[in-house]
Each structure stands twice: as structure tokens, then as C-alpha cells.
Amino acid sequence: MSLIANLFRSSVGRKILMALTGLILVGFVVGHLVGNLQIFGHPDKINGYAQFLHQTGPLLWVARLGLLAAVVIHIWAATMLTLENKRARGPEAYAVKTWLRASLASRYIRWTGYIVLAFIVYHLAHFTLGVTDPADFKDRHAYVLQEDYTVMGFATVPAGTTVPNVYLMVYRGFESAPVAVFYIIAVGLLSFHLLHGLDSLFQSLGLRSAAWSGWLRRLVALLCLGYFLGNLAIPAAILSGALPLHPAAQVTSGTPN
Numbered sequence: 001m002s003l004i005a006n007l008f009r010s011s012v013g014r015k016i017l018m019a020l021t022g023l024i025l026v027g028f029v030v031g032h033l034v035g036n037l038q039i040f041g042h043p044d045k046i047n048g049y050a051q052f053l054h055q056t057g058p059l060l061w062v063a064r065l066g067l068l069a070a071v072v073i074h075i076w077a078a079t080m081l082t083l084e085n086k087r088a089r090g091p092e093a094y095a096v097k098t099w100l101r102a103s104l105a106s107r108y109i110r111w112t113g114y115i116v117l118a119f120i121v122y123h124l125a126h127f128t129l130g131v132t133d134p135a136d137f138k139d140r141h142a143y144v145l146q147e148d149y150t151v152m153g154f155a156t157v158p159a160g161t162t163v164p165n166v167y168l169m170v171y172r173g174f175e176s177a178p179v180a181v182f183y184i185i186a187v188g189l190l191s192f193h194l195l196h197g198l199d200s201l202f203q204s205l206g207l208r209s210a211a212w213s214g215w216l217r218r219l220v221a222l223l224c225l226g227y228f229l230g231n232l233a234i235p236a237a238i239l240s241g242a243l244p245l246h247p248a249a250q251v252t253s254g255t256p257n
């Protein structure tokens, strides 16, 4: 049996698959947050960044398909492991004892996972497809970059390029209280999911020892809190008016690339 087939067929393999796909997804959400935090700068930043990503064309699609595969494998492995655990657990009394011993984050890991999945579907419909709030999406009209957008010193999107106004689209989106509050709840649940997810990830990859499991748990809790606060900052700052709309974001002309 090849190594890959072994990963899919054995219970230990499925745990490793869940950890590895989890790692890919954590990499994405952290990178996405760092990119999104550019909204606190000049609109050139987030708009140039979005254009740069769109310009990568086939590479962007490779990344999207990779992410989709990671999500599917992560959910499949989680479902298989849950079913196996249920089968192995046996008498109800033992199940109750295990439930009481487990942390809150681990007890609700499946439910937080389902809700985050539902959030992703809504989020794609909102900002990528423009189905839920066509008015916000309409605001994704043309923006003319005032300065070069550079990546590692290279001007990847030159000044004067007409790009989508992602800044204005996100800003308009979070001016709505129900939308902003829904995002805050969803990223809160995602952070809670990661609280147990990251801990199990280290366990599955054999990187957690009894000697430092306490420290690891505290480090994971700190990282999850930081992740939550970073994500909270965007809708909270817009909804509360702490981040005023940048005047440059309203400059529009032409059609986006």
C-alpha cells in the first residue's frame, strides 16, 4: 500500500491528514487576515493587493483548488474519525464521562466547524460573487491606483492601473450592523474551533510532549485570541466609525480589469 493510500485508509493516517489539511487552512486564514488588515492603510494597499492576487491568474486557481481539496479532505477525515470514535466508544456511561472531561472547545469542535463552513459559503456569496448584497458589490467599481503596489521591491501593479475597489466594497459591507455582527460571531467561532484544532494538530503530528503541553496550550490560546482580535478589528472599526472612510476610496473612473 502506498504512503498516500495508507494515509486515507488507516485511522492514524486520517488524523495526520486532518492535521496537515488543518495546517494549510490555518496558513490561509492567517495570510488572509494579514492581507485584510491593509484596510487600515491607504486604499491603494488593499486594492493593489487584491489586484496583484487576481493578476496571478492560473496560480490563483491552483491555490483555490488546493484550498478546496484541503477543506474536503479535512471534513471527510473529521467525519470518518468521529464515526470510528462513536463505534469504538461503546456503552453510553463511558461516552458521558468522556464528554464531561473534554474541554468546551473540543466538545463543540464539530458544530463550530459546520458554522464556519456555512460562513464561508455566505462570505463567498457576499464578497466574491456579490450575490447577497449586490449594492455592496456594485461599489466594487473602478479605483485608479495612485502609487505602485510593490511586492518585495517589484512594482507588481503600477500606479494609474484601474483596479476593483475592494476597500469600498468591504467598507460598505460592514456599515450594515447585521452583516458586521455575523462576521464577528463567525470569526469568534472560527477562533474557538482553532483553539482545540491547533492543540490536536500538534498532538497528531507528534509535536506535543507532556513536558510542554501546558505551555503549548497557553501559546495556542494566545494565538487564537490574537487571531480573533485581528479579525474583530475590521468590522468593529467600520461599524463603530472608528475607521472613517478614506476620501481616496471614493475616487472612481473607468472599468476594473
Ligand code: HEM
Residues within 6 Å of the ligand: 029, 032, 036, 050, 064, 116, 120, 123, 124, 127, 128, 166, 170, 183, 187, 190, 231, 232, 234, 235
Ligand atoms: C473580517 C474578516 C474578513 C474580511 C474583511 C474578508 C474579506 C474578503 C474579501 C474582500 C474577499 C474577496 C477578495 C477579492 O475578490 O479580491 C475575500 C475572499 C475570501 N475569503 Fe475572506 N474575509 C474575512 C474573513 C474570512 C475568513 C474568516 C475566511 C475563512 C474561514 C475567509 C475566506 C475567504 C475565501 C475562501 C475567499 C475567496 C478567495 C478567492 O477569491 O479565491 N475570509 N475575503
